Amino acid sequence: MTIPLSLVADMGTLDDATPGVPSPDGAGHRPVLLTPLIESLQPRPGQIAVDATFGTGGVTAALLERVSPGGRVIAIDRDQSAVDAGRARFGADGAVEIAQGDFADLEAIVHALGVTAADLVVFDLGISSVQLDDPARGFSFRFDGPLDMRMDPRSGTTAAHLVDSLTADELTSLIRDYGDERFARSIASRIVRARERSPITTTTQLRELVEQVVPRRFWPKRIHPATRTFQALRIAVNHELESLERGLQAAISILRPGGRLGVISFHSLEDTLVKNALHVAAQNCVCPPQQPHCTCVHRATLFLLTRKVIRPDSAELATNPRSRSARLRVAEKLATDG
Ligand SMILES: C[S@@+](CC[C@H](N)C(=O)[O-])C[C@H]1O[C@@H](n2cnc3c(N)ncnc32)[C@H](O)[C@@H]1O
Incomplete structure (x- = not known):
């Protein structure tokens, strides 16, 4: 499934999981403020x-x-x-x-x-x-990549590991507390059911799962529905x-x-x-x-x-x-x- 461009273009809200701002020429990161x-x-x-x-x-x-x-x-x-x-x-x-x-x-x-x-x-x-736009880092739901999200890829726990190992209650708290996501419990339950069939290891798998859980009429106007879940995992992965x-x-x-x-x-x-x-x-x-x-x-x-x-x-x-x-x-x- 392709992500509507209107949602991609609007990824800079306060609730965004992906606050990095690209430079206008596409090279590097342009600092804000x-x-x-x-x-x-x-x-x-x-x-x-x-x-x-x-x-x-x-x-x-x-x-x-x-x-x-x-x-x-x-x-x-x-x-x-x-x-x-x-x-x-x-x-x-x-x-x-x-x-x-x-x-x-x-x-x-x-x-x-x-x-x-x-x-x-x-x-x-x-x-x-630069981190956001590298699919291999797994920060963005815009690209297919490993569900990693570590700022220091040499140490610590990946987002895939959290998604695979936390209980439904732990995932619910994580997604609700760090993502302010009203569908946290449904997303967590779906993750637990899905991982029984096969592990969730990629950004695409997680994005599609969230898209299926959040009813269309509740999709946020300015951000993609997976934004808050990705933000929550990134915050947790990197403490x-x-x-x-x-x-x-x-x-x-x-x-x-x-x-x-x-x-x-x-x-x-x-x-x-x-x-x-x-x-x-x-x-x-x-x-x-x-x-x-x-x-x-x-x-x-x-x-x-x-x-x-x-x-x-x-x-x-x-x-x-x-x-x-x-x-x-x-x-x-x-x-x-x-
Ligand atoms: C928004 S970018 C900074 C952009 C920078 N001011 C510039 O002009 O390019 C945030 C950077 O901080 C790093 N970072 C985030 N949390 C960190 C932490 N706890 N310790 C060290 N670096 C961290 C990230 O890896 C990322 O490279």
Whole structure:
């Protein structure tokens, strides 16, 4: 079955499993919200920037231009192929170092490179369009490929393994909680029945199964019906929310006083986690509101520079409609951190 083009073209909503945005010429990944990101971070020559999600290096390049001369960009990506391509691109430039790893381990990765504090940290979450558009990676229901979805294909559990091994209840929770899918239970039950006949190992098998389960009249208007199930599996396979939680804490910890943190998210689970983490870090007290006196030892470490989230403006939306799910939040490390 072919996927209607109207659904394919509209894959950039907040609920999308595939937030990577391709560059207009089809080469690499065009970062979204790059102008507001750079304007709010205000990189300066001599600074040390950490790009926690290197991808194809668009953000790294923009940071490098502004921290030069004298500055450095330390970039991280889970995906060894992104790291290899990045080293080939920036290899000659001693000011860029690219490390393979999970940004959950950001502090250890940066320390291992001899750096103890950073002026800027950026997260541009999700997957790149290079990963998305590679059928062998199994991220997209637009292509037939193995149901893999690992950002680091050298380790961890594949989506096929989760689909094959989780119970119906576990699959229901996963698809409902990470995909906000109202047909989660029916999809999970169908997966369990189908895998008794033969294992579900490809993106096409899963896409067709979801298409059969979700009644046509309930197909979402702007996204393919399998979008939410694919998003849920990708989040689970890569432990995305756990990594993000740890990565944000590591970023806050490694920032110098006055240093800035920018986070671009692409779906509501990510954005809510980012918003809550930054809000808590910006509070001087986290005692329950009904408690008359503060007994916590929590002290604010961040100042929120974006009280309201930054979204793509009309010009960016016009040139890149798929950027509309992106949200940017920026904070500054306080001079006294407790
Ligand atoms: C949206 S892309 C970033 C695009 C990049 N800003 C650019 O300009 O090309 C996200 C990248 O972050 C990587 N990534 C996602 N989660 C990660 C994690 N927990 N640790 C390290 N890298 C991660 C993905 O492999 C992907 O390459």
